[in-house]
Amino acid sequence: MGQIAFWSPFxxxxxxxxxxxLAAVMGSEYxxxxxxxxxxxxxxxxxQSFSRSMNNFSRTLSQVTGARNVSGTGLDAVLRIARSGKLEGGTVKNNAQIIExxxxxxxxxSDQKDTAKFEAASDLIRSIFDQARKYYNVILLDLPAGDDSELSRKLIASSDIVVVCLPQSRRSLDAYFNQKNWPSTLRGKKTVLLxxxxxxxxxxxxxxxxxxxxxxxxxxxxxxxNFKDAFNEGDTKGFYKANKAAERRHPNYDFVSEVQRAAKQLLDEIGIDSRTKRIDAEERGAS
Incomplete structure (x- = not known):
């Protein structure tokens, strides 16, 4: 349904x-x-940030083979299918790893070592995510920061929203607001500052x-x-699960409440009714 690209100047x-x-919230709450x-x-x-939550099948195979990407899964596998002309709506789902x-x-x-060869597949990669929309309600893409490559431009162009990530750095703020290092397709695009x-x-x-x-x-x-530690240790999902109901005085409350608010707004921005799609809302309706 909706594709959201994340980009930053640096x-x-x-x-x-x-x-x-944000993904942990969406996967848990909606x-x-x-x-x-x-x-x-x-x-x-x-x-790596979700490694503790990956489905056991994929994790076990990774440990046995010693490889990060299991043969037959991931973007490389989907690219091989796309090149063979057999790309379908369920192809990405069949080659993705389950978190929730x-x-x-x-x-x-991708494990492709040749950056130029990877970039040459930009049309195919864009078509992969276009096909993925037939199954997924929302796609979140983490684009390389400061990148104005052909692939990033095409994925920005095909996204419904671009989330521009800005840290509290004068350099990054000036670069963004003075429109330096911008991908050309970002101009005129619907953006949300984060x-x-x-x-x-x-x-x-x-x-x-x-x-x-x-x-x-x-x-x-x-x-x-606490979140940074969980992210680095591969327990992003576990951190959110443990803290999603934190009370106002809890040290993680502000983080969780702001991330929940941001996830809700982004879903609404791409036309997903966050109020009716909330899992607790469905439970209330069924009772």
């Missing part, structure tokens, strides 16, 4: 961890089918930034040490 913005946190993927070849940071059954899948990134690793005590907090640059209000993912 590396180190917290883009991948923020997208992972009765939707969500796919997440990274489009930078040989980057497994997103996959029937609700959240991950398509492993202030990542946000510290409300910083001079560059979201309210001050939007005032200074005369920008619309953005979404926030606060900095949270």
């Amino acid at each position: 590396n180190g913005s917290g883009q991948t961890s923020s997208m992972a946190a 009765h939707i089918r969500c796919l997440i993927a990274q489009t930078k070849n040989r980057d497994s940071s997103l996959e 059954k029937d609700r959240l899948d991950l398509l492993s990134s 202030f990542t690793q946000h510290d409300p005590h910083s001079k560059y907090k979201a309210a001050n930034v939007t005032r200074k640059y005369k920008s619309s209000k953005g979404l926030i993912v606060p900095y949270n040490t």
Whole structure:
């Protein structure tokens, strides 16, 4: 149904961890089918962040083979199918790893060592995610930060929304608001600002930034040490499950509530009614 691309002017913005946190909310709280993927070849940071929650079949095979991508799964496998002309709506699902059954899948990134060869497949990669829309309600794509490659331009063009991830860095803020390092297809595209690793005590907090640059209000993912540790240890899903009902005085409350708010708004932005798709809403309706 909807495709959301995540992009940032520079590396180190917290883009991948923020997208992972949002995916954990969507997979836990909503009765939707969500796919997440990274489009930078040989980057497994997103996959690693959910490693403790991957289905046992995929994890066991990975351990036996010693490989990150199991043969027959991931973006490389789907690319082989696409080249053979047999790409269908369910192809991505059949080659993705399960994080939350029937609700959240991950398509492993490519192991292609030749960047030029990977970029040459940009039309095929775009068609893969176009086909994936026939099964998934929402697709979250983690694009390389600061990238203006042909692949990133095509995926931005085909996305319904681009989430621009901005840390509290003067360099990143100036680069974005002065339209430096922008992919050409970002101009005129529907964007949502996401202030990542946000510290409300910083001079560059979201309210001050939007005032200074005369920008619309953005979404926030606060900095949270406990979440960062869980992300690095492959327990992104477990962290959210353990903290999603945290009370107001809990140290993780602000992080969880802001991520929940951001996930809800992004779903609404792409035409998914977050109110009726909430799992607890369905339970109330059935009672």
